[in-house]
Amino acid sequence: MTNTININNNTPSKPFAVFKNGQKVKRAYINYRTHRTERVEPHAKVRSFTGSVLGVALSMVAIAKMQKLPITNLKSYFKLHYGALEMITMSGLGIIGGVVGGMIGSKKKKEKMNEGVFQFMNATVPLLAVSPTMKLIDKSVFKENKVVKIGAVFGALLVGMKGAAEISNFINDPNDKIPDRKLTMKDALVNMDDALGALAIAKVPHVDKFEKFLPMIYTWCGYRAGQSN
Numbered sequence: 001m002t003n004t005i006n007i008n009n010n011t012p013s014k015p016f017a018v019f020k021n022g023q024k025v026k027r028a029y030i031n032y033r034t035h036r037t038e039r040v041e042p043h044a045k046v047r048s049f050t051g052s053v054l055g056v057a058l059s060m061v062a063i064a065k066m067q068k069l070p071i072t073n074l075k076s077y078f079k080l081h082y083g084a085l086e087m088i089t090m091s092g093l094g095i096i097g098g099v100v101g102g103m104i105g106s107k108k109k110k111e112k113m114n115e116g117v118f119q120f121m122n123a124t125v126p127l128l129a130v131s132p133t134m135k136l137i138d139k140s141v142f143k144e145n146k147v148v149k150i151g152a153v154f155g156a157l158l159v160g161m162k163g164a165a166e167i168s169n170f171i172n173d174p175n176d177k178i179p180d181r182k183l184t185m186k187d188a189l190v191n192m193d194d195a196l197g198a199l200a201i202a203k204v205p206h207v208d209k210f211e212k213f214l215p216m217i218y219t220w221c222g223y224r225a226g227q228s229n
Helices: 042-066 074-078 084-103 109-138 146-172 185-190 192-201 207-227
Strands: 015-020 023-029
Touching (some): 042 084, 146 192, 192 207
16 A cells, blocks of 8 residues: 655655554655655666666766777776766766656656756756865865865855755746755755765865766666656
């Protein structure tokens, strides 16, 4: 039986109660990671995941071709360099694939498209905020100050995430007919993995070692967007 969720609008950011057969069974937290109001069927998960994987795989082939690496050699995909353009390409195609896959046979196509917009903005706007911030820091007297650099990076990330939410709200609901999707600190923290690309661009110590996991992270972004309902 499908669980129902007691919510007052489509984008709550507070704990909600989950009911089954009229009985409260647990408490949970709706955030940008699990933007769902009903159970997702297994076939929808499979389609969403498959679409996201195909989107990310296609982006990796395109990136390898741009970087003049042999696309038929598996080792090439472990040598890819991820700059801002590569990350935007990968996140975009992964999310498009996940959303298209999740839309097959679904009645919640608009919701999935909206979530795809949000996930794409959340993966790219912070990236675009961090890159110029780091260039300014590198030209300032603080270029050797790691504390200032890390503080500036996380400040730019939060500004970027806030900007991503505002842009998404405008694109998805230009006439402001539904409540805006609010950004809370908890939402920002649990979605920090989406911003790993921005941290890698900023050359935060040790984060660059996780660049190899970006394809998996962007696949996960697309998968989440495709599940949204």
